[in-house]
Amino acid sequence: MDISIIGSGYVGLVTGACFADVGHNVFCVDNDERKIEALRAGRIPIYEPGLEEIIHRNVSAHRLHFSSSIQEGVEKSQIVFIAVPTPQQPNGDVDLSFIEKVSREIAGVLTSYRVIVDKSTVPVKTGERVAETIKRYNRHGAKFDVVSNPEFLREGCAINDLMQPDRIVIGAQSQHAVDLMKKVYEPFMAPILVTDISSAELIKHAANSFLALKISYINAIAAICEVSGADVEKVADGIGTDRRIGRQFLNAGIGYGGSCFPKDVAAFIHISDQLGVPFDLLREVQRINAAQKERFLKLIRDALWVLREKKIAVWGLTFKPDTDDVRSSVAIELISKMLSEDAHVTVYDPKGMDKARELKTIAGAKFAASALEATDGAEALVIATEWKEFANVDLAEVKRRMTTPIVFDGRNLLNPETMGELGFQYHSIGRAQIIPR
Ligand code: UGA
Numbered sequence: 001m002d003i004s005i006i007g008s009g010y011v012g013l014v015t016g017a018c019f020a021d022v023g024h025n026v027f028c029v030d031n032d033e034r035k036i037e038a039l040r041a042g043r044i045p046i047y048e049p050g051l052e053e054i055i056h057r058n059v060s061a062h063r064l065h066f067s068s069s070i071q072e073g074v075e076k077s078q079i080v081f082i083a084v085p086t087p088q089q090p091n092g093d094v095d096l097s098f099i100e101k102v103s104r105e106i107a108g109v110l111t112s113y114r115v116i117v118d119k120s121t122v123p124v125k126t127g128e129r130v131a132e133t134i135k136r137y138n139r140h141g142a143k144f145d146v147v148s149n150p151e152f153l154r155e156g157c158a159i160n161d162l163m164q165p166d167r168i169v170i171g172a173q174s175q176h177a178v179d180l181m182k183k184v185y186e187p188f189m190a191p192i193l194v195t196d197i198s199s200a201e202l203i204k205h206a207a208n209s210f211l212a213l214k215i216s217y218i219n220a221i222a223a224i225c226e227v228s229g230a231d232v233e234k235v236a237d238g239i240g241t242d243r244r245i246g247r248q249f250l251n252a253g254i255g256y257g258g259s260c261f262p263k264d265v266a267a268f269i270h271i272s273d274q275l276g277v278p279f280d281l282l283r284e285v286q287r288i289n290a291a292q293k294e295r296f297l298k299l300i301r302d303a304l305w306v307l308r309e310k311k312i313a314v315w316g317l318t319f320k321p322d323t324d325d326v327r328s329s330v331a332i333e334l335i336s337k338m339l340s341e342d343a344h345v346t347v348y349d350p351k352g353m354d355k356a357r358e359l360k361t362i363a364g365a366k367f368a369a370s371a372l373e374a375t376d377g378a379e380a381l382v383i384a385t386e387w388k389e390f391a392n393v394d395l396a397e398v399k400r401r402m403t404t405p406i407v408f409d410g411r412n413l414l415n416p417e418t419m420g421e422l423g424f425q426y427h428s429i430g431r432a433q434i435i436p437r
């Protein structure tokens with residue numbers, strides 16, 4: 001199939017690369033000419049395991065092309081995917097102006113039938129708006145169908161999620177559009193769920209909100225574990241082995257972050273309010289997530305008493321491991337709060353350093369060259385992201401380097417018993433606190 005993808009950000013680029021890898025001819029379009037030039041020169045703007053190799057392979061095979069012209073993309077493809085950002089506004093609503101603009105631009109160059117597919121995460125009813133807009137600006141009166149095809153890829157394992165999806169959701173009104181979409185996804189050999197457009201849009205918001213709810217649920221349980229002496233990991237194992245519940249997304253920690261969950265939960269709350277059916281359960285999910293960070297900061301303050309002038313090492317800047325993405329990262333929020341209390345913070349992250357250096361909110365932090373170096377002379381170590389690398393650091397050496405060996409593990413990455421045996425004071429989430437005698 002000939003496919004174009006408008007928007008070469010995270011979703012657009014990964015999707016385009018994987019579509020090309022299964023044999024489609026793909027045009028990745030972006031209005032950022034510098035980005036397109038870089039991609040043409042073989043430079044990949046984001047870190048995602050395996051992505052660079054797939055892009056290079058498919059560019060060499062002439063199946064993957066980059067363009068800054070929507071017209072070229074639309075002319076050369078049967079199916080046009082929209083994968084532009086839908087940023088959050090201060091009131092929780094989603095800014096759909098990029099979607100609207102791209103819809104107008106597509107309409108302006110539409111000369112014959114195309115399927116226009118919305119892949120960006122959008123509130124229910126957006127598909128209807130896209131169809132209205134294209135109809136209004138469709139100068140040549142060309143036929144078209146609008147489809148909703150939400151993505152479910154996770155940063156850090158996006159290639160695998162895309163290549164081996166649990167399901168493909170196609171929300172469409174016309175059988176012809178469904179048939180074409182099935183051809184796009186045939187090589188992936190995954191279950192395909194065909195729905196109306198609104199249901200497909202809702203599936204995306206409902207899925208992400210449910211996962212966020214699972215995280216807040218286990219974090220609320222963690223708070224109860226802390227005051228009752230229970231162990232949240234054991235509770236999660238105990239309930240997670242029930243196949244109706246499942247163990248995934250029951251890892252207690254300092255809360256969810258990233259560019260999706262916080263935004264999608266807020267957007268779902270907003271659209272539900274607008275539709276006159278307030279979704280208060282999700283408000284509680286948000287509240288627990290915010291409280292989790294505060295509880296962790298309280299743990300740090302209670303143990304250190306005063307943060308002012310304390311040397312604190314922080315491992316982790318990204319919102320989760322295996323990505324360089326620091327957007328809405330809980331780690332960044334924590335660092336920013338500790339800096340505002342005049343702590344001396346030294347940070348390290350395997351992939352997130354470059355992007356974090358650009359953030360004004362943590363401008364006062366020092367950047368170390370390694371996880372170990374960050375702990376030199378530290379009075380406390382905070383683990384904010386669960387990179388595997390951190391679990392393999394020589395902890396005896398960490399202890400030697402620290403002035404006072406106190407560890408706050410916000411991701412339950414380390415083993416409390418081992419930490420106790422090594423002589424650390426060790427605090428984690430929803431588990432026994434280890435205080436050496
Ligand atoms: C999420 C969804 O998992 C994807 O299915 C979806 O496609 C994507 O959003 C999107 O809408 O584009 P992502 O934001 O990449 O993917 O990250 P997740 O792996 O879901 O993690 C989100 C946050 O939850 C991270 O901060 C992570 O540390 C936290 N988390 C996750 C927990 O605190 N506990 C868990 O058990 C799992």
